[in-house]
Each structure stands twice: as C-alpha cells, then as structure tokens.
Amino acid sequence: MANFLIRAIQKRDKTEDFDCGHQALNAFLKKTASQYHKKGYARIRVMVDKNDTVFAYNTLSSAQIVSAELSNVVVRQLPRHPMPVLLIGRLAVCRSQQGKGFGEEMLMDALKRSVETADTIGVFGVVVDPISNAAERFYARYGFQVCKNTPKRMFISVKTLKQLF
Numbered sequence: 792m793a794n795f796l797i798r799a800i801q802k803r804d805k806t807e808d809f810d811c812g813h814q815a816l817n818a819f820l821k822k823t824a825s826q827y828h829k830k831g832y833a834r835i836r837v838m839v840d841k842n843d844t845v846f847a848y849n850t851l852s853s854a855q856i857v858s859a860e861l862s863n864v865v866v867r868q869l870p871r872h873p874m875p876v877l878l879i880g881r882l883a884v885c886r887s888q889q890g891k892g893f894g895e896e897m898l899m900d901a902l903k904r905s906v907e908t909a910d911t912i913g914v915f916g917v918v919v920d921p922i923s924n925a926a927e928r929f930y931a932r933y934g935f936q937v938c939k940n941t942p943k944r945m946f947i948s949v950k951t952l953k954q955l956f
C-alpha cells in the first residue's frame with residue numbers, strides 16, 4: 792500500500808488502462824465516475840499511484856431497504872417503512888493488482904466512512920449488489936449476508952460494523 796493512496800476521484804486521474812475483468816465496471820470508471828462524483832450521485836474514491844493512475848475504486852451512496860428483505864438477516868422487528876442504508880454500488884481492483892489485499896483496503900475504506908456517516912445521520916446498515924458469484928463470496932468473508940427476497944443483494948448492519956471499527 793506504501794506506493795498507493797486512496798482519495799476522492801479527480802478529473803485528471805488516469806483510467807484508460809483500468810481492467811478489472813468486468814466491462815461494466817471498467818466503463819463506469821472511464822466514462823461516468825468523475826461526473827457522478829461531481830454531481831453528488833455517489834462519492835467515488837480511487838486508489839492511485841504517484842502518477843494518478845487508478846488501480847482500484849469504490850462508490851458509496853445512500854439507499855433504502857425494505858424490512859421484508861432483511862427478515863432472514865435481522866432477528867428483531869423492524870419498522871414497516873423503508874430503512875436508510877448506504878450502498879457500495881461498485882468496487883473493483885484492476886487485474887494486475889488483484890490478490891494483494893487492495894480489494895479489502897477499498898472495502899474497509901467504504902465501510903469506515905459508512906460507520907462515520909452513521910454517527911451523523913440515520914444509517915441502519917450497508918448493502919452491496921455483487922456482480923458475480925465470486926464477488927458474493929468476497930463480501931461474505933466480511934460478514935455480508937444475502938437478503939431474502941433480493942438474492943443479488945447483501946447486507947451488513949452498522950451495529951456489526953461498529954464492532955469492527
């Protein structure tokens with residue numbers, strides 16, 4: 792990690808060669824991410840080297856989850872209205888750097904910010920929509936659980952995260 796820095800995305804960042812193995816995640820970083828960040832649709836953080844070449848990124852935004860989705864994950868009764876959560880919409884590491892702990896670094900970066908946000912505004916948990924079975928296994932390692940009625944959505948509570956950070 793010594794040669795890399797995690798910070799908010801900037802327009803000058805070099806993304807041309809980024810390839811995480813998923814075209815949709817590559818295209819988002821190259822074409823859309825900077826505008827999304829600027830307009831506040833999501834906060835996007837990148838892992839860059841000293842030349843501002845991007846090797847990993849994550850996105851964080853607000854979202855809602857209905858309590859029925861959580862019936863297999865959360866034991867106690869929840870309000871009937873949608874619950875406020877944060878969404879890690881995208882997280883990717885370029886193929887040349889995978890398997891070196893950077894995916895975990897980028898996940899922890901988003902989760903730490905989620906816990907900090909939950910001190911200021913109501914946030915019940917964090918959700919992710921894994922892009923593949925491999926991504927689902929990656930998130931499961933950190934305690935994310937598959938939501939009942941939305942199989943491609945996973946959840947972890949802020950209460951659980953507070954034990955981590």
Ligand SMILES: CC(C)(COP(=O)(O)OP(=O)(O)OC[C@H]1O[C@@H](n2cnc3c(N)ncnc32)[C@H](O)[C@@H]1OP(=O)(O)O)[C@@H](O)C(=O)NCCC(=O)NCCS
Binds near residue numbers: 880891921
């Ligand atoms: C999934 C992804 C983010 C993981 O990043 P990474 O840098 O390769 O992962 P790390 O090196 O940080 O691995 C952290 C831990 O997760 C494990 N892990 C990584 N990928 C895994 C997978 N697909 N399934 C199960 N475990 C996995 C590692 O073995 C490691 O555990 P260890 O420390 O006990 O060995 C990366 O492979 C990627 O960008 N994939 C393509 C895009 C994608 O699937 N994004 C996911 C969100 S949509």
